[in-house]
Amino acid sequence: MDGDIAGQHAIWMHRLAVKRDRSAFAELFEHFAPRVKAYLMRSGSDAEAAEELMQEAMLTVWRRAESFDASQASVATWIFTIARNKRIDVYRRSNRPDFDKNDPALVPDAEQQPDDAVAERQESGALRNAIAELPEEQAKMLRMAFYEDKAHSEIAEETGVPLGTVKSRLRLAIGRMRKIVTDLEPSS
Amino acid sequence: MSTNMQPHHHLNDEMLLDYAAGSLDEASSILVASHLTLCPECRGRLRSLEAVGGMLLEDIETTLVSEDALDAVLARLNEPESPRSAIDESIRSSKGTAVLPSPLRQYLGGDLADVQWRKKGGGVSMAEIRTSDDGPRAFMLKVDPKRAVPQHTHEGNEFVMVLTGGYSDGAGHFVRGDVEVSDQTVVHQPVADAGEPCVILAVMDAPIRFTGPLGRILGMFVKL
Numbered sequence: 001m002d003g004d005i006a007g008q009h010a011i012w013m014h015r016l017a018v019k020r021d022r023s024a025f026a027e028l029f030e031h032f033a034p035r036v037k038a039y040l041m042r043s044g045s046d047a048e049a050a051e052e053l054m055q056e057a058m059l060t061v062w063r064r065a066e067s068f069d070a071s072q073a074s075v076a077t078w079i080f081t082i083a084r085n086k087r088i089d090v091y092r093r094s095n096r097p098d099f100d101k102n103d104p105a106l107v108p109d110a111e112q113q114p115d116d117a118v119a120e121r122q123e124s125g126a127l128r129n130a131i132a133e134l135p136e137e138q139a140k141m142l143r144m145a146f147y148e149d150k151a152h153s154e155i156a157e158e159t160g161v162p163l164g165t166v167k168s169r170l171r172l173a174i175g176r177m178r179k180i181v182t183d184l185e186p187s188s
Numbered sequence: 189m190s191t192n193m194q195p196h197h198h199l200n201d202e203m204l205l206d207y208a209a210g211s212l213d214e215a216s217s218i219l220v221a222s223h224l225t226l227c228p229e230c231r232g233r234l235r236s237l238e239a240v241g242g243m244l245l246e247d248i249e250t251t252l253v254s255e256d257a258l259d260a261v262l263a264r265l266n267e268p269e270s271p272r273s274a275i276d277e278s279i280r281s282s283k284g285t286a287v288l289p290s291p292l293r294q295y296l297g298g299d300l301a302d303v304q305w306r307k308k309g310g311g312v313s314m315a316e317i318r319t320s321d322d323g324p325r326a327f328m329l330k331v332d333p334k335r336a337v338p339q340h341t342h343e344g345n346e347f348v349m350v351l352t353g354g355y356s357d358g359a360g361h362f363v364r365g366d367v368e369v370s371d372q373t374v375v376h377q378p379v380a381d382a383g384e385p386c387v388i389l390a391v392m393d394a395p396i397r398f399t400g401p402l403g404r405i406l407g408m409f410v411k412l
Contacts, residue, residue, distance in 0.1 A: 022262065029258050034250035041251055051254055058261050063269060072235060077242025084210040084241065095214060095320060097221040097291035099231070105286040107194060107365070109228040127236070128243050146209045146244050152202070167202065174201050177240065 006124060009075035017065040028075070029058055036083045042147040043087055053090060057083045074124050087149070130177045138173040141166055195227045195365030203347075204230065208237035213323030215391045218291050219349050219367070222389060225289035226365035288351060292317075292389065295326075300352070300387065303328065311335030311380075317389075324393040331355065331380040331388075339377035344394030346370045353386035355379060375399055 009031070015024035036057050040050035060082050068078050088096045099106065131139065144155045152170070156163040199220060206212035207220045224231050254260075286293060287300040295317050296303060305313035311332035319326060324344075331337060333353070347369055354363035357376040362368055370376060380386035 022265075025262075026258060029261065032245075033253045033257060035245050035248050037253050038248045038251040039245055042248070047251075050251070051257065054253065055257060055261050055264075059264055059267075062261070062265055073238065074242050076246045077235075077239045080241040080245045081238055083245070088210050096210070097214070097218045097295070099221050099224040100290040103225055103286065103290040104284050105225055105289045107226045107228060109231070123236075124239060124243070127239055131240065131243055142240065143244060145205060145211065146241050147248070149209070149211045151206070151211060170205060171201060174205065174237075177236070 006074050006076070010070050013065060013068050013070070013075050013078075016062070017068060020065075025062055028061065032061075032076075032079050033058055036079065039080070039083055039147060040087060043091075043149045045087075045091065053086050054083075057086045060086070091149075127177060130179075134173055134176060138169045138176075141169045142173050145170060193364065194229065195223065195363075195367070197360070197362060197366035197368060198227065199223055199230050199233075199367055200369060204233055205237055208234055208241060214319040214321045215317070215324040215326035216347060218295060218317065218319070218326050219347050219389055219391050221291035222289040222351075223349055223365060223367055225291065292328075292351075295319075305330055310338070312337060324391050326389065326391045329388050329390060331378075331386045333380055333382050333385060336377050336379045338398050339375060340396045340398045341375045342370055342372055342392065342394065342396050344372070344392065346396065347391040349389045351387040351389060353384045354381040355386045355388070356381070 009028065012021075012024040012027050015021040016028065033054055037050045037054040040053050041047065045053065057079070061079060064082070068075070073081075085096055085098075131142070134142070140159075141155060144150050144159075145152070150158070152166050153163055155161070156166045159166070161169075203212065203216060203220055207217060212220065224234060288296070293299055296315075303315050305315055307313050312335065313330040315328045315330075317326040317328065328351070329337070331353075347367065348362075349367045350362050350364050352364060354361060354366075355378045356362070357368075357378040359368060359370075359374075359376070363381075
């Protein structure tokens with residue numbers, strides 16, 4: 001079921017990128033706008049600011065539609081990165097340094113697999129199961145790290161869990177997901 | 189310089205997770221983005237961590253948006269975007285060649301040849317990188333071939349990434365793209381390889397402390 005939803009999102013994104021299709025945009029908006037707003041509120045903005053920033057983020061979805069690459073990320077992941085970057089721009093008033101895939105200094109990926117988009121969706125499903133099966137204490141740390149813009153020391157302070165334990169729970173959570181997604185594994 | 193060699197010393201999970209979540213400070217993010225430029229493997233790890241963010245977004249308890257939100261956005265679809273500055277664009281494309289990764293070039297306003305070095309003595313030069321937050325500091329160090337950075341330790345964490353040349357310390361040998369993390373428990377005296385100067389990007393969340401006799405004297409003059 002989840003795979004179908006992700007597939008449907010990708011189809012809408014494609015229609016948006018290729019045909020500037022407003023009805024496809026409306027579909028994506030209906031699904032993602034309430035999620036993006038919720039994410040922004042969880043990470044510290046009030047309802048009014050979150051609404052405004054959500055609209056900015058969705059406008060960016062429209063403008064950058066052709067840069068969406070289904071072999072690299074799901075639509076949800078891509079929109080998450082847009083919302084995250086908006087949050088950093090506006091609330092921290094700081095830059096978010098990012099790599100540029102057209103940078104002449106870039107060391108390119110090894111040759112692409114032709115069925116990357118399919119592999120990406122299979123991997124997503126596996127990752128989703130891995131997250132669903134995390135012990136609650138680990139899942140909670142992961143949500144705090146992602147939603148609430150919290151440094152590990154702040155998570156420790158707020159939950160009363162020692163810093164070392166916060167770090168080890170996050171490491172365990174990543175470790176569990178790593179078993180599923182080989183991409184998470186560094187070679188050395 | 190073998191520019192297409194992949195690094196062997198990678199970003200740790202903690203930095204990459206915080207970068208994916210968007211909670212990493214600006215100076216450390218410059219280092220992360222610079223490493224990502226040179227490391228396809230860590231770009232893959234980042235994609236997976238961002239996928240976790242995407243899934244958490246998918247599963248989040250939703251919030252009602254304003255009734256006219258969609259119309260408000262649809263009305264703005266043809267609004268012109270504020271263009272990137274011309275300087276920005278020229279730094280980005282950099283005429284097909286670049287030594288420094290693009291995130292660093294943007295902060296420096298140019299490539300390695302344009303860096304304004306300040307000599308610190310002992311074959312070491314330094315260039316500060318200005319960030320807009322008040323978090324950890326970022327700077328570049330250039331160490332002449334075979335020269336050593338005086339033995340030191342750290343009151344906090346030190347993150348280093350090699351940009352040109354290489355160096356060795358107790359933990360190993362580090363070349364372009366390699367990342368080394370040192371904390372209070374590490375006392376080291378990195379020595380630059382023979383050949384070209386070793387240029388590194390360093391990020392520190394607290395001052396370093398020189399521990400050797402020469403370093404202690406140097407420390408009085410050299411504010412690293």
